[in-house]
Amino acid sequence: MRGLRISEFGRPPALADDLPVPEAGEGTTLVRVAAAALGHLDRSVASGTFPHHPPLPYVPCGDGAGRVEDSDRFPRGALVWLRGGGLGIARDGVAAEYAAVPDEAVHLAPEGADPILASCFFSPATSAWISVHDLAGVKEGQRVLVTGAAGAVGSLAVQIAVQAGADVTASVSRKERAQLVPAGVRTLVGEAGGGPYDALIDTVGGPGLPARLDAVEPGGVAVIVGYTAGARVELDLPSRCAHDVDLRFLNMIRRAPQAFALADGLLSRLSAGELTLRTDRYALAAAPVAWEALAAGRAEGRVVLEVADDR
Ligand SMILES: NC(=O)c1ccc[n+]([C@@H]2O[C@H](COP(=O)([O-])OP(=O)(O)OC[C@H]3O[C@@H](n4cnc5c(N)ncnc54)[C@H](OP(=O)(O)O)[C@@H]3O)[C@@H](O)[C@H]2O)c1
Structure with a gap:
């Protein structure tokens, strides 16, 4: 499958088309990824200087959204947003066509949610x-x-x-x-x-x-x-x-339970246009350009990599 690969710390990710498709398992949901958000934390992890990182080579990006492909917990085809469970920090992230995600990091999106916003709304x-x-x-x-x-x-x-x-x-x-x-x-x-x-x-x-x-x-x-x-x-x-x-x-790590409780309502309001979050969208293949734009402070919104068309 296609996806991003970090093979060396301190270097932007490269597009690969030979990544193995991961599998669902007990406690793990297979997601067909629609979009992956690229943030400062993903760059820090890839620098190798962050206290945690997955073993090399790894797939970056800790936030994303997509459709459930295979799971014993979530309905197939449901739109989910992905965050937590060490994604992109302690294990592969979600910047690939498919991601095997611990169930604790899979969150059902509310009715009418926009997949791009779902991939990147949580932290801001x-x-x-x-x-x-x-x-x-x-x-x-x-x-x-x-x-x-x-x-x-x-x-x-x-x-x-x-x-x-x-x-x-x-x-x-x-x-x-x-x-x-x-x-x-x-x-x-x-x-x-x-x-x-x-x-x-x-x-x-x-x-x-x-x-x-x-x-x-x-x-x-x-x-x-x-x-x-x-x-x-x-x-x-x-x-x-x-x-x-x-x-x-503000310490959002300590406040994570409250943040997860607020998430549905905020994603619904964003998707309905009651709140606006600007996004800079890039094709997966343009990830190195997106990476550089984020590093140089040129991003004019949350940087999102479009992995598959989910419209
Ligand atoms: N404490 C927590 O738990 C927590 C949670 C979430 C985020 N954060 C932090 O909050 C900050 C903002 O996050 P974000 O997602 O909004 O980031 P962002 O979208 O990248 O925005 C960063 C903002 O910082 C401003 N900025 C950058 N360099 C600057 C400089 N040299 N001088 C003055 N302003 C500068 C920019 O302001 P202009 O647009 O005016 O240029 C930009 O709007 C980040 O530092 C992030 O790590 C902390």
């Missing part, structure tokens, strides 16, 4: 929802700043906060990214924080974070989601104590 949608509702506790009328608002988590956090009735300001790093922010939302370009805000949802971190914390009113909340702009920040603790903004951190 659940992270954004939990950041806005559980960590920031956003309420109607509150002023909310979302950074990295053109990214997957950021753009969904903007939409979810708007739907909660918040007055949302979006922040992007570069002018050309402003067009990727959901329409109608006030957008700031660069480090300027504006404000004041009741809540900050920060997906970029970096040296600009203290100034953004200053833009939150005392008693407000700042949710730290990611650090694409830098992982280290210097905080002046006396002024932070005096300012009294509640710093909260």
Whole structure:
């Protein structure tokens, strides 16, 4: 069968057409893959520097979606999304025509779900929802700043906060990214924080974070989601104590049970167009190009490899 193969750490995957078709077994479902999502974690695993990786050679990509081909647990032909069970991290991933997936990593998609969205929605949608509702506790009328608002988590956090009735300001790093922010939302370009805000949802971190914390009113909340702009920040603790903004951190590994409970509802809303997640789609054969675009920060949405036509 056709699929991607990582044969050497630190190199992009190559397309292979001689991969053995895996088999279903007890506790394992065989899935005909429609789409595989390519994310930063997949690149980290393939770098060989991540703490875990499957033995070489392996099939990359830990998220995907497809139709059940053979299973003693799921109905044949059902649309399922795939995540968990060590896929693409401790065992072969799903960037191939067929994947043998531990049943725990097979999730029935809700009625009417879109296969492309099903392959890539889980992390950004659940992270954004939990950041806005559980960590920031956003309420109607509150002023909310979302950074990295053109990214997957950021753009969904903007939409979810708007739907909660918040007055949302979006922040992007570069002018050309402003067009990727959901329409109608006030957008700031660069480090300027504006404000004041009741809540900050920060997906970029970096040296600009203290100034953004200053833009939150005392008693407000700042949710730290990611650090694409830098992982280290210097905080002046006396002024932070005096300012009294509640710093909260998102840990989606610890919150996985909650995320899985939210997934169906979020995928339904995305598939119905009530929420939007931009995708950059590539044919499987173009995976090295997609890999490079993701590495260079050129992706304008979740990168998805179309493995089979499921429309
Ligand atoms: N804590 C958790 O459990 C958790 C869960 C999910 C995701 N995350 C993290 O959240 C972050 C966002 O995830 P994502 O899926 O939304 O990623 P993404 O779609 O790749 O978006 C990343 C965003 O980071 C911004 N960015 C990149 N480089 C930057 C720089 N040098 N300066 C300023 N901004 C920069 C970009 O902002 P512009 O568009 O403005 O350029 C982009 O929108 C990632 O770091 C991810 O690892 C954490």
